[in-house]
Amino acid sequence: MSSINLTPQRSETKLVPSLSFIIVFVVVMVAGAFAFLSFMPLILPPEASTQAQEVDRIFGFMLFIGALVFMLVQGLLVVSVVRWRARPGDRGDGPPIHGNTTLEAVWTAIPAVIVTVIAIYSFTVWQNTRVIAFGEQSVGAIGARYAWTFNYTISQDDLPAGIDFNALKPEIQADLTDEDGVITFSATKLYTWVGQPVVVRMDAADVNHAFWIPAMRVKQDVLAGRTTEIRFTPTMAGSFRVVCAELCGAGHGNMAGELVTDPATGEQYLTGAWVIVYETEEEYLSQFFEPTATTNLLPPDDPVLVGRQILASGKYPCNTCHVLADLNWVGVVGPSLNGIGDRADERAAAGGDADATAYLIHSIRHPGDWLVPGFGNLMPQFNADSDQTNYMPDSDLNAIVAYLLAQTAAAQASAGSTTN
Amino acid sequence: MAAITAPLPGARVEQPKRLRVSDFLRWSVDHKIIGVQYMVTALFFFVVGGALAMLIRWELLTPSLDLMQDGQGYNQLFTIHATIMIFMWIIPMMAGFGNYLVPLMLGAKDMAFPWLNAFAFWLIPPAGFLMILGYFVGQAEAGWTAYPPLSTMFSGDGQTLWGMAVHLLGISSILGAINFIVTIKNMRPAGMGWFQMPLFVWAILATAIIQVMATPFLAGAVTLMLLDRVAGTAFFDPARGGDVLLWQNVFWFYSHPAVYIMVLPAFGMLSEILSVHSRKPVFGYRAIALSSMAIALVGFTVWAHHMFTSLTPELRIPFMITSMIIAVPTGIKVFSWLATIWGGKIHFTSAMLFALGFLSMFVIGGISGVMLGSVPFDIHVHDTYFVVSHLHFVLFGGSVFAIYAGIYHWWPKITGRMLDERLGVWHFIFTFPSFFLTFFPMHMLGLLGMPRRVAVYAPEFQALNVVVSISSFVLGISTFILLYNMVWSLRSGRKASANPWRALTLEWATSSPPPATNFYGDPVPFPDPYGYGTKEAYLYVEAQEKKYGPAEAPPERQIAPQPAAGD
Numbered sequence: 001m002s003s004i005n006l007t008p009q010r011s012e013t014k015l016v017p018s019l020s021f022i023i024v025f026v027v028v029m030v031a032g033a034f035a036f037l038s039f040m041p042l043i044l045p046p047e048a049s050t051q052a053q054e055v056d057r058i059f060g061f062m063l064f065i066g067a068l069v070f071m072l073v074q075g076l077l078v079v080s081v082v083r084w085r086a087r088p089g090d091r092g093d094g095p096p097i098h099g100n101t102t103l104e105a106v107w108t109a110i111p112a113v114i115v116t117v118i119a120i121y122s123f124t125v126w127q128n129t130r131v132i133a134f135g136e137q138s139v140g141a142i143g144a145r146y147a148w149t150f151n152y153t154i155s156q157d158d159l160p161a162g163i164d165f166n167a168l169k170p171e172i173q174a175d176l177t178d179e180d181g182v183i184t185f186s187a188t189k190l191y192t193w194v195g196q197p198v199v200v201r202m203d204a205a206d207v208n209h210a211f212w213i214p215a216m217r218v219k220q221d222v223l224a225g226r227t228t229e230i231r232f233t234p235t236m237a238g239s240f241r242v243v244c245a246e247l248c249g250a251g252h253g254n255m256a257g258e259l260v261t262d263p264a265t266g267e268q269y270l271t272g273a274w275v276i277v278y279e280t281e282e283e284y285l286s287q288f289f290e291p292t293a294t295t296n297l298l299p300p301d302d303p304v305l306v307g308r309q310i311l312a313s314g315k316y317p318c319n320t321c322h323v324l325a326d327l328n329w330v331g332v333v334g335p336s337l338n339g340i341g342d343r344a345d346e347r348a349a350a351g352g353d354a355d356a357t358a359y360l361i362h363s364i365r366h367p368g369d370w371l372v373p374g375f376g377n378l379m380p381q382f383n384a385d386s387d388q389t390n391y392m393p394d395s396d397l398n399a400i401v402a403y404l405l406a407q408t409a410a411a412q413a414s415a416g417s418t419t420n
Numbered sequence: 421m422a423a424i425t426a427p428l429p430g431a432r433v434e435q436p437k438r439l440r441v442s443d444f445l446r447w448s449v450d451h452k453i454i455g456v457q458y459m460v461t462a463l464f465f466f467v468v469g470g471a472l473a474m475l476i477r478w479e480l481l482t483p484s485l486d487l488m489q490d491g492q493g494y495n496q497l498f499t500i501h502a503t504i505m506i507f508m509w510i511i512p513m514m515a516g517f518g519n520y521l522v523p524l525m526l527g528a529k530d531m532a533f534p535w536l537n538a539f540a541f542w543l544i545p546p547a548g549f550l551m552i553l554g555y556f557v558g559q560a561e562a563g564w565t566a567y568p569p570l571s572t573m574f575s576g577d578g579q580t581l582w583g584m585a586v587h588l589l590g591i592s593s594i595l596g597a598i599n600f601i602v603t604i605k606n607m608r609p610a611g612m613g614w615f616q617m618p619l620f621v622w623a624i625l626a627t628a629i630i631q632v633m634a635t636p637f638l639a640g641a642v643t644l645m646l647l648d649r650v651a652g653t654a655f656f657d658p659a660r661g662g663d664v665l666l667w668q669n670v671f672w673f674y675s676h677p678a679v680y681i682m683v684l685p686a687f688g689m690l691s692e693i694l695s696v697h698s699r700k701p702v703f704g705y706r707a708i709a710l711s712s713m714a715i716a717l718v719g720f721t722v723w724a725h726h727m728f729t730s731l732t733p734e735l736r737i738p739f740m741i742t743s744m745i746i747a748v749p750t751g752i753k754v755f756s757w758l759a760t761i762w763g764g765k766i767h768f769t770s771a772m773l774f775a776l777g778f779l780s781m782f783v784i785g786g787i788s789g790v791m792l793g794s795v796p797f798d799i800h801v802h803d804t805y806f807v808v809s810h811l812h813f814v815l816f817g818g819s820v821f822a823i824y825a826g827i828y829h830w831w832p833k834i835t836g837r838m839l840d841e842r843l844g845v846w847h848f849i850f851t852f853p854s855f856f857l858t859f860f861p862m863h864m865l866g867l868l869g870m871p872r873r874v875a876v877y878a879p880e881f882q883a884l885n886v887v888v889s890i891s892s893f894v895l896g897i898s899t900f901i902l903l904y905n906m907v908w909s910l911r912s913g914r915k916a917s918a919n920p921w922r923a924l925t926l927e928w929a930t931s932s933p934p935p936a937t938n939f940y941g942d943p944v945p946f947p948d949p950y951g952y953g954t955k956e957a958y959l960y961v962e963a964q965e966k967k968y969g970p971a972e973a974p975p976e977r978q979i980a981p982q983p984a985a986g987d
Contacts, residue, residue: 043864054796062791094700094953096951107751126795130733212869215869224569225664246567
């Protein structure tokens with residue numbers, strides 16, 4: 001052991017790499033960082049808003065710097081383990097170097113400068129993404145377990161062309177002519193058009209949710225007891241998924257918009273929450289606003305049709321959990337509603353209700369009292385009292401029950417035969 | 421060197437007693453037994469939490485709900501996976517290393533408060549029992565962050581048990597931390613000033629300060645949650661005047677510093693291991709020691725960066741700035757470690773492989789951490805798989821890799837036997853790539869639009885999820901190589917010498933395993949714990965080898981510690 005060489009075998013000057021090594025290293029580092037950058041389009045969703053363009057720019061900037069740091073550290077590691085590996089049988093030590101103040105000052109200062117630049121850049125980007133634009137389209141949103149509902153307002157000025165004000169029901173007329181002069185209607189999707197700044201004012205019906213449109217790069221938590229806002233300006237027409245990003249319970253994943261293919265027809269349709277961006281305002285008005293406003297302003301008299309209209313409007317989130325062919329519902333968490341009119345009688349007997357109507361009312365007002373075998377107690381309770389969450393007035397309830405009782409196999413078959 | 425061999429006044433020199441399994445199942449105030457108790461308990465929960473992770477990944481093989489009966493079952497899985505991994509694996513494992521090593525590194529015979537030490541440990545098994553009991557009464561399903569109103573209005577009774585378990589674990593953590601602070605302040609040997617302490621001790625000191633200051637906030641938040649659940653109060657119920665952001669603020673005021681509770685001890689281990697196995701002094705000792713303190717301090721000012729999508733918009737920028745600042749001391753450490761191995765003589769022991777693995781993977785977590793600190797970018801990826809990826813690069817690529825390195829490094833000291841190095845290398849070869857392939861693709865999933873904590877996801881994400889799941893299964897299985905190695909080593913591993921890595925810190929200046937009183941006489945610390953490459957260091961190790969036998973003990977040779985020369 002006395003043969004051990006206490007003086008370092010390599011002179012300390014060798015610790016400083018040669019200039020040619022440094023040049024090669026930096027070239028590889030920068031090339032690697034550009035290689036990382038080239039993957040960017042693959043790892044981001046479509047860039048569908050002005051906010052997305054801003055966020056992607058700062059992401060690209062940070063990805064480039066991050067890739068440089070990554071290449072630097074991994075490069076130094078690889079070089080170290082190759083260059084400074086102990087030769088077999090070498091029991092000596094490395095040189096007794098305890099530090100170098102200059103070097104340490106450099107690797108304190110450079111990261112400090114980098115994060116300062118990132119912070120300033122982030123601040124400017126953030127300011128740009130939250131500009132309040134003139135002429136915003138304001139949409140209300142309610143996050144509930146497990147669906148989004150979007151509320152639009154109609155004032156007298158917005159009345160679709162061709163609506164005879166005198167033909168409206170007295171209560172709707174009264175609403176439109178009172179102080180506020182507006183009525184609201186609901187939809188399960190958010191509709192807007194290219195270039196229109198949108199502000200969504202959001203409330204939570206139960207627990208916290210988060211409203212996220214990945215293609216727009218905007219996200220905001222929807223907090224119980226507070227109203228929060230989110231702003232975006234679409235730059236591209238299309239359908240963009242809305243996702244719930246804050247854990248809200250068993251059906252959290254089901255709150256995202258889904259693209260469903262009908263196995264029979266191969267037809268694809270969107271369920272759940274989506275942002276539908278039309279090319280122009282005219283298209284938005286004629287495709288969405290005017291037809292929906294008209295049916296909401298002039299509700300039919302037949303309770304079955306009213307019930308169908310209420311359910312189709314997305315005012316209540318039934319579609320996220322139930323199957324119902326008539327309305328293209330494809331939820332699977334809850335029992336199927338196809339042919340519920342045929343089954344309600346026997347269910348009433350099993351559940352201890354007087355008749356089919358009582359059973360359906362009971363199942364909506366107190367869903368947990370009796371469960372269809374094989375299904376969990378997941379359905380929210382819809383309350384008759386307007387002070388409570390999940391408020392469903394009796395008028396809505398009665399129309400929905402009338403519609404559900406009309407959902408029989410016979411009715412479905414005839415509906416099928418007429419469309420074919 | 422005469423002082424090393426002088427017997428303690430009144431101290432009996434004894435042979436290390438061969439400890440039996442039953443010694444570890446009993447109340448004991450010996451810090452070494454308590455340390456092992458912490459580590460074995462933590463390893464047990466690591467396996468449990470790992471099994472839950474495997475179930476999570478199994479469920480995510482397909483975009484629909486198939487393995488679990490309902491979404492609630494899935495939510496319970498990741499809630500308990502995270503809680504176990506944080507509170508019953510990483511934190512107690514670090515406490516175990518701290519307990520075993522801090523008194524030894526300080527040349528002390530035990531911790532300052534041995535009884536308190538034992539008490540802190542024995543709070544953990546009942547906490548684990550309560551947590552698992554939750555499965556029989558409706559397990560918590562609100563995530564480890566337990567945001568109300570989900571955790572107060574909906575989650576099952578298991579949420580109440582979860583709160584009680586977290587309380588016990590918090591008390592354990594506070595008591596343990598007080599003990600570390602007092603021990604480190606008062607029990608350093610003569611000749612060891614603050615700046616002669618091993619860096620692991622510095623790291624444990626910084627960790628303990630955070631624990632003492634931050635954990636009471638967790639206790640406060642959990643108390644309010646429990647009252648809301650069982651006593652009809654409304655701290656978090658907005659309908660009755662409560663506020664849901666109250667929880668988020670107080671919870672993260674603990675839980676962000678808790679990240680440093682989990683990662684600072686890992687930094688400490690890394691400084692030890694990189695220096696010893698590359699035979700070169702730690703580069704920039706003071707910068708590393710003080711940056712731990714800087715991180716502990718600044719760590720208290722960044723909590724709301726977990727709330728960039730819920731916080732009042734005006735408050736987001738200040739928290740972005742503090743979050744950016746904290747990258748600087750972390751960067752100092754990474755570059756100091758690189759400079760430590762640069763020019764050294766790197767021995768590719770299993771401990772060193774995992775330490776180098778830490779260095780390369782932790783950097784990715786650091787880079788994504790800075791990205792997440794940027795408000796506009798965070799708003800896109802908050803609560804997505806990007807965050808899941810980031811936190812696993814920090815806590816698995818960071819803390820767990822450091823724990824693996826620490827196990828390979830200190831196992832000989834703790835058990836008196838060597839682990840099989842070849843198996844250790846295989847462990848690394850399986851773990852490193854499967855870790856990377858498990859967690860790196862998650863960045864892309866998050867960027868593309870997959871939120872975290874979902875059992876059902878859009879079908880276009882399936883391909884990446886399959887890659888992640890399959891890699892995670894390999895990662896899960898690779899753990900058993902380590903567990904097998906441990907069992908094999910205890911049964912037939914080669915006997916370890918006192919100082920198999922020829923290190924200079926004091927825990928190696930005694931037999932392996934150390935006797936109940938830790939040292940034979942009063943140990944004298946080497947003036948510089950990382951003074952490699954000097955004649956003095958060489959002579960110091962030589963003298964140690966004379967006393968306890970050579971570092972590379974031939975397999976057949978029994979190493980009996982020599983009685984102190986003074987006898």
